[in-house]
Amino acid sequence: MTTEPNGLTTDIGERRVSFVVSEDLYALDVIQGAAYLFLDRCYLFLDRPADRQVAVVLKAKGETDAAALDALAGEFANELLNQALRKAIGASNAKIREFILAKALFSVDAPSSIDKLLAELDAEEMEPLEIPVPWEAEK
């Protein structure tokens, strides 16, 4: 078991590295966000050794060594930070995003579909119906 300078305590075994993440530091959706990005690179397993603790197990899909596993754990830790930052920025920008989206949607100067249909209907009414009439037109 080794403790990195960033405080991440990793346990490296055969083809696998594991560590525990506290939900007091990283919310579960942040941990899941990081895990999602590693699904294609390695086998992932999450477990709950204690309340508000998530054990993360990363297992290499092929042959590897301790240095590579240590690097993998480090990358996961970096991704945890990245996901936490994205979440914080997303939350702080939520109002601005909603405002920009609403402005974009409602500022488009296009005729409504109902207006367009009514205009088409008016145009059709102006055209002759092409039904023969039994009377002669006035001359």
Added chain:
Amino acid sequence: MSDAADIVVRLHRSLYPPAAVARAAERFAAFGPAVTEGDADVRVAFSTVPDRLRDRLPDEFRNHALFEAIVAARVEAP
């Protein structure tokens, strides 16, 4: 083929919702999964696993279950 239900995967239900595990199990239907729910975990027992896949199957299944759990969490997120 190996004998009945000798590969069991245990997943903590606070991290892997039973519905997500069940969805993952559907994809592994060829290996005869049986899903049972406990108080704290969801267990999936595979009954028909070829010998050549015995090492890989639990790991592959855990990845699929995690994927389904993440997708479910994102759908439920406000």
